[in-house]
Amino acid sequence: MIKTVKYTRDILPEEFTNDLSAQSHRFQHVEAVAREAFRRYGYREIRTPIFEHTELFARGVGQETDIVSKEMYSWTDVNNDRLTLRPENTAPVIRSYIEHKMWASSDLVKLFYIGPMFRRERGQKGRFRQFYQIGVEVLGKSDNPAIEAEVIEMIYWILDELKISDTELLVNSVGCPACRPQFNETLRRELAPLLRELCADCNRRYETNILRVLDCKQDAERTAQLTPILDLLCRECNLHFLQFRSYLDHKGIPYRVEPRLVRGLDYYTRTAFEVTSRTLGAQSALLGGGRYDGLSETLGGPPTKGFGFALGLDRFVMSLPHDLADPSRPELYIAYLGERAFAYAMTLISKLRRQGIACVMDFEQRSLRSAMKLADKLKVAKVLIVGDNELDQGQLILRDMRSGEQQLLTEDELLRFFHGQK
Numbered sequence: 001m002i003k004t005v006k007y008t009r010d011i012l013p014e015e016f017t018n019d020l021s022a023q024s025h026r027f028q029h030v031e032a033v034a035r036e037a038f039r040r041y042g043y044r045e046i047r048t049p050i051f052e053h054t055e056l057f058a059r060g061v062g063q064e065t066d067i068v069s070k071e072m073y074s075w076t077d078v079n080n081d082r083l084t085l086r087p088e089n090t091a092p093v094i095r096s097y098i099e100h101k102m103w104a105s106s107d108l109v110k111l112f113y114i115g116p117m118f119r120r121e122r123g124q125k126g127r128f129r130q131f132y133q134i135g136v137e138v139l140g141k142s143d144n145p146a147i148e149a150e151v152i153e154m155i156y157w158i159l160d161e162l163k164i165s166d167t168e169l170l171v172n173s174v175g176c177p178a179c180r181p182q183f184n185e186t187l188r189r190e191l192a193p194l195l196r197e198l199c200a201d202c203n204r205r206y207e208t209n210i211l212r213v214l215d216c217k218q219d220a221e222r223t224a225q226l227t228p229i230l231d232l233l234c235r236e237c238n239l240h241f242l243q244f245r246s247y248l249d250h251k252g253i254p255y256r257v258e259p260r261l262v263r264g265l266d267y268y269t270r271t272a273f274e275v276t277s278r279t280l281g282a283q284s285a286l287l288g289g290g291r292y293d294g295l296s297e298t299l300g301g302p303p304t305k306g307f308g309f310a311l312g313l314d315r316f317v318m319s320l321p322h323d324l325a326d327p328s329r330p331e332l333y334i335a336y337l338g339e340r341a342f343a344y345a346m347t348l349i350s351k352l353r354r355q356g357i358a359c360v361m362d363f364e365q366r367s368l369r370s371a372m373k374l375a376d377k378l379k380v381a382k383v384l385i386v387g388d389n390e391l392d393q394g395q396l397i398l399r400d401m402r403s404g405e406q407q408l409l410t411e412d413e414l415l416r417f418f419h420g421q422k
């Protein structure tokens with residue numbers, strides 16, 4: 001038997017899985033709430049291909065990051081193109097922003113995306129090789145920290161609407177090309193005597209991507225005394241961070257400054273942030289993002305300021321309340337007994353569907369008992385029973401599956417009943 005590839009999975013209708021984290025209606029719910037947030041806040045949808053030239057990620061995300069150096073699914077196409085399944089979607093969105101000259105038609109471009117990403121990571125709870133992200137990018141001329149606070153306010157609207165609580169917002173500044181070299185230098189000096197005690201990854205990062213040493217969980221205690229980035233920010237970065245924080249305060253959004261938050265992608269400048277959940281376990285990051293001024297230039301585009309985030313849809317789904325009903329479940333199952341009732345039911349179901357009612361029937365001429373069993377399995381709220389005898393009297397039986405109550409209705413009354421519920 002052929003199964004799903006390791007650390008990938010199927011997202012299924014609820015009747016086929018008891019695993020709440022893999023039920024498709026829960027994914028749809030998060031997507032619907034996010035789309036509503038994007039509508040309210042003025043974001044427009046972008047859909048980019050799921051594969052791109054490998055070079056886009058090497059240049060955009062950074063050759064030395066874990067994502068690019070270890071986790072990409074890449075191949076050489078028959079015409080020798082080096083291609084990669086996207087591990088993240090900021091670089092592709094910026095590519096598209098440049099390719100379509102979006103900068104020329106608007107000073108501030110606000111985009112969102114929803115889709116699968118691919119990273120060859122070691123799988124565990126909440127970590128997959130194909131996972132789903134919803135993200136936004138704000139691109140243009142302005143790097144006003146008010147943009148950042150507004151994005152975070154929108155994130156909190158989404159979290160509230162989804163009833164995801166027990167979260168924490170962590171913020172930091174990772175500086176800019178003006179102050180980062182000085183910080184890296186300090187880090188290099190302070191880390192040199194500790195190197196022998198640090199893990200192999202950190203020894204490698206010391207050479208290639210020193211900021212990432214701060215991200216290492218294993219060595220956190222050994223590197224606890226290092227000078228925090230925040231002490232070495234240049235005047236502009238410092239001011240930016242203070243302003244960002246004052247906007248959060250103004251909006252009443254609580255946060256914790258986490259000086260070790262550096263994030264896994266190279267393109268970040270200044271503001272970096274993450275929202276974690278206390279209920280998720282080891283993979284506690286619900287979402288992350290930050291500012292990436294200069295990424296456009298790195299990819300051959302015009303000077304552009306950028307700010308964005310990506311949320312982990314899989315982890316959002318894990319954090320949703322357990323008792324979320326599936327609104328796409330059929331409302332009505334039509335059971336029929338006899339030939340005439342079958343012909344009638346086929347016409348009636350078309351009328352109901354045209355009215356917007358989600359209803360199902362099957363074509364197998366079942367007994368009432370077996371039809372009821374099926375309706376029960378489908379978890380429909382109501383069953384309509386059409387029998388030849390009742391038809392003669394112009395009557396239908398509507399049964400409420402929860403209470404077991406039945407009522408006799410004419411077709412008009414039935415249509416009106418469902419119409420009233422809409």
Ligand code: AMP
Nearest residue numbers: 126127128131285286287288310311312
């Ligand atoms: P990143 O693109 O690494 O900043 O990740 C943003 C968010 O995507 C994280 O906070 C996670 O919620 C989610 N995420 C990243 N990698 C994975 C993965 N392998 N499996 C599931 N979710 C992920």
